[in-house]
Amino acid sequence: AQTVTQSQPEMSVQEAETVTLSCTYDTSENNYYLFWYKQPPSRQMILVIRQEAYKQQNATENRFSVNFQKAAKSFSLKISDSQLGDTAMYFCAFMGQNNAGNMLTFGGGTRLMVKP
Amino acid sequence: EAGVTQFPSHSVIEKGQTVTLRCDPISGHDNLYWYRRVMGKEIKFLLHFVKESKQDESGMPNNRFLAERTGGTYSTLKVQPAELEDSGVYFCASSQTRGTDTQYFGPGTRLTVL
Numbered sequence: 643a644q645t646v647t648q649s650q651p652e653m654s655v656q657e658a659e660t661v662t663l664s665c666t667y668d669t670s671e672n673n674y675y676l677f678w679y680k681q682p683p684s685r686q687m688i689l690v691i692r693q694e695a696y697k698q699q700n701a702t703e704n705r706f707s708v709n710f711q712k713a714a715k716s717f718s719l720k721i722s723d724s725q726l727g728d729t730a731m732y733f734c735a736f737m738g739q740n741n742a743g744n745m746l747t748f749g750g751g752t753r754l755m756v757k758p
Numbered sequence: 759e760a761g762v763t764q765f766p767s768h769s770v771i772e773k774g775q776t777v778t779l780r781c782d783p784i785s786g787h788d789n790l791y792w793y794r795r796v797m798g799k800e801i802k803f804l805l806h807f808v809k810e811s812k813q814d815e816s817g818m819p820n821n822r823f824l825a826e827r828t829g830g831t832y833s834t835l836k837v838q839p840a841e842l843e844d845s846g847v848y849f850c851a852s853s854q855t856r857g858t859d860t861q862y863f864g865p866g867t868r869l870t871v872l
Contacts, residue, residue, distance in 0.1 A: 685847075686761075689860055739858060745806060745814065746793070746801075746803065746861060
């Protein structure tokens with residue numbers, strides 16, 4: 643079974659600074675997908691970024707980028723130029739390609755507070 | 759395009775009562791998923807529909823939970839009878855044709871069982 647671990651329950655960062663959220667996972671599969679989701683205080687969970695394991699290039703979406711280290715099974719999220727609207731719970735998630743159900747396995751989440 | 763919607767947003771019931779949660783996926787999305795997060799724990803998978811068929815229900819905790827997706831459109835998740843440990847936030851997500859497509863989440867239903 644796959645597991646996802648987010649070792650930082652809470653983090654804070656000053657507005658305009660950079661913060662990195664960590665995520666590690668365990669799997670025996672070679673092909674899979676990794677995701678970062680964000681859940682602001684209003685509760686709607688939205689996709690931040692997605693990475694296919696077969697792609698060596700790290701995914702980037704504007705101020706959000708990942709550092710995907712497949713051998714180390716690490717998938718950290720870097721938020722550059724942090725904004726107050728980035729305050730949210732961030733969830734790292736894994737989806738196996740061989741998994742018939744295509745379920746997401748989530749980490750416990752990291753609560754990020756961006757301070758003015 | 760409307761996103762995934764869930765109703766109600768919050769439900770408070772007594773132990774032993776029945777509650778039905780509803781999820782409307784994004785139009786055209788064949789895949790529909792239910793997840794839940796109980797207090798202080800990870801979000802856990804419950805089950806997966808492809809159209810009206812249950813593809814995977816390995817995450818359903820017990821037979822007090824019944825999910826349906828008649829006609830392959832909206833889905834309901836009924837808890838009968840509810841127990842205290844069922845309290846948590848129930849999320850619905852949908853994705854397009856392929857199972858590996860990105861899942862889009864609804865706002866969740868917060869269920870409190872007293």
